[in-house]
Amino acid sequence: MVNDRMDTGWGCGAAPTFSRRRALRGLAGTALAGATGLSAGLAGATSAAPDEFAAKAVYLNPLMDDGYDLDRLLALIDRTELNALVIAVKEEGVYVDTGVDLFREAGTVVPYYDAAAVLDALHARDVYAIARQVVFKDTLLAEARPDLAVIDAATGGPWYDMNGVAWVNPFSEDVWAANIDLAVELVGRGFDEIQLDYVRFPTDGDLETMDFGREVTESVQVETITRFLGEARANVAAAGAKMGADVFGFTLIQDDIGIGQNIGRITKVVDYVCPMVYPSHFPDGSIAVDGQPNDFPYETIEISLGVGQEKVPGLKRKLRPWLQDFSLPGMSDYGPAQVRAQIDAAEANGAAGWMIWNAASVYHEEAFVPAG
Numbered sequence: 001m002v003n004d005r006m007d008t009g010w011g012c013g014a015a016p017t018f019s020r021r022r023a024l025r026g027l028a029g030t031a032l033a034g035a036t037g038l039s040a041g042l043a044g045a046t047s048a049a050p051d052e053f054a055a056k057a058v059y060l061n062p063l064m065d066d067g068y069d070l071d072r073l074l075a076l077i078d079r080t081e082l083n084a085l086v087i088a089v090k091e092e093g094v095y096v097d098t099g100v101d102l103f104r105e106a107g108t109v110v111p112y113y114d115a116a117a118v119l120d121a122l123h124a125r126d127v128y129a130i131a132r133q134v135v136f137k138d139t140l141l142a143e144a145r146p147d148l149a150v151i152d153a154a155t156g157g158p159w160y161d162m163n164g165v166a167w168v169n170p171f172s173e174d175v176w177a178a179n180i181d182l183a184v185e186l187v188g189r190g191f192d193e194i195q196l197d198y199v200r201f202p203t204d205g206d207l208e209t210m211d212f213g214r215e216v217t218e219s220v221q222v223e224t225i226t227r228f229l230g231e232a233r234a235n236v237a238a239a240g241a242k243m244g245a246d247v248f249g250f251t252l253i254q255d256d257i258g259i260g261q262n263i264g265r266i267t268k269v270v271d272y273v274c275p276m277v278y279p280s281h282f283p284d285g286s287i288a289v290d291g292q293p294n295d296f297p298y299e300t301i302e303i304s305l306g307v308g309q310e311k312v313p314g315l316k317r318k319l320r321p322w323l324q325d326f327s328l329p330g331m332s333d334y335g336p337a338q339v340r341a342q343i344d345a346a347e348a349n350g351a352a353g354w355m356i357w358n359a360a361s362v363y364h365e366e367a368f369v370p371a372g
Contacts, residue, residue: 055128055193055320055353056368057084061361062095062112070118073361077127080368084128086195086355087118089186090179091134098185102178106144119190130244130355131191135179135228137198142166148175150202151211161205169212170201170224170260180232187239194236195274197246199225200259221260230269237271244272244320249281252308264312272352273315277304278324279342280331294331297338301345309350320353321346325363339367 060073073085089095093110094103103109122129142149142158143166149158150167158166168175183194201221202210229245236243247261252275255262267273279300282293287303289296301321309316323342327333339356346354356363 053128053353054351055084055130055355056082057086057128057130057353057355058082058363059132059355059357059359059361060085060087061359062088063092064361069361070113070121074121074125074127076363076365076368077125079371080365081371082368083126084130084353084355085122086130086132089115089131089133089191090182091132091137091197093140094182096186098182100178100181100185102145102174103141103182106141108138108140108144115186115189123190128193129191130193130195131183131186132195132197132246133179133183133186134198135196136168136170136175136200136202137165138168138175139166141175142168148172151213152209153211154209159202159205159210161202163204167202170221170228171212171214176228176231180235183232183243184235184239187236187241191241193242193244193272194232195244195246195272196229196232199229199245200248200261201225203259218258218260221258222262222265225260226262226265226269229266233270242271244274245270246274246276246322249275249277249304249321250286251275252277252304252311253287255311263308263315267312267315267318271318272320273318274320274322274355275304275308276322276357277301278322278357280324280326280328280334292331294328297334298341298345301342302349305346305349305351316350317352319351320355321351322355322357325356325358325367336364336366339364343367 058073058076060070076082077085093108094100095110095112096115097111098104098109119129145168146158148168150169151157152159160166179196183196186194201216229243233243245266247263247266248257248259250257251261251263255264263273263275277300279297280294282300284292287293287300289299289303293300301323305319305321308319323339323346324334325339332338343354356367
């Protein structure tokens with residue numbers, strides 16, 4: 001399967017841009033009041049990005065091998081055109097304190113940083129704050145609550161993919177509710193946008209042994225993922241923020257790849273569609289370039305975004321791709337020129353901004369335009 005995250009540390013005119021020094025209204029970072037629950041009452045809502053805002057972001061992994069390093073990335077943002085930061089809040093557990101009962105009772109809350117301090121630092125610089133929240137890939141919750149997990153029909157326990165990762169059941173209303181509650185809580189704390197990742201059905205394992213407790217077809221998968229994203233977006237919007245969804249890059253080209261992500265359907269229920277169009281993840285011959293797509297960073301992004309925009313009405317103004325600043329073994333290395341080529345292609349093809357992925361949060365500064 002192509003175009004997902006690399007968990008090893010290796011997922012018509014230029015777009016209008018804003019200075020990161022713009023005024024972000026109402027970003028007080030107040031905590032969400034009251035009990036959690038699906039469609040819970042809201043408090044402390046923030047204002048979201050204006051519709052014409054184009055995020056230029058890098059990713060902060062709070063579990064970096066060399067330690068959590070917000071200051072280094074804030075300095076990078078200060079020196080360059082960057083105006084946004086994506087930071088993980090949930091992946092291998094929930095990385096911030098939360099009042100969501102399911103995660104607390106399951107023991108999956110493992111705080112790595114103070115969300116209030118991070119948001120204060122970002123908003124002091126007028127940096128747009130995006131919370132990356134992994135949904136259905138959740139080993140800790142699946143193991144703590146096997147009743148919420150995708151079950152392995154051969155063992156009766158949680159099903160694990162080829163990387164040893166367990167998944168929670170995308171049909172579980174409890175899983176839906178807890179993740180939506182967390183998203184709304186994060187908005188109440190001051191995040192400008194929630195970005196949901198791993199909003200799909202599992203891949204890359206013994207798929208024949210997966211038991212979801214019901215029949216699963218492609219249409220059922222698509223309907224389930226679309227309904228979850230629509231419910232999540234309604235709650236996040238009511239709280240006053242935007243919501244994005246990370247999708248496989250190849251979904252721009254092929255309508256259904258068996259994971260429940262249909263670009264046409266997803267575009268209608270989110271604010272931003274975030275395809276992981278990493279050139280290194282496209283197999284030879286998958287797109288019309290003269291060789292391995294990794295060697296054609298501009299063309300790969302141009303073709304992918306162009307095909308998606310032609311297929312899906314309304315996608316262009318919502319399209320914000322993930323681009324790569326990493327190199328894979330056996331492929332040409334990526335440096336400033338390759339990263340900039342992807343950015344230029346995204347902007348030339350009308351994307352609503354872009355985000356740069358490196359699992360270690362190390363970036364080639366020369367790829368970015370210096371701050372004016």
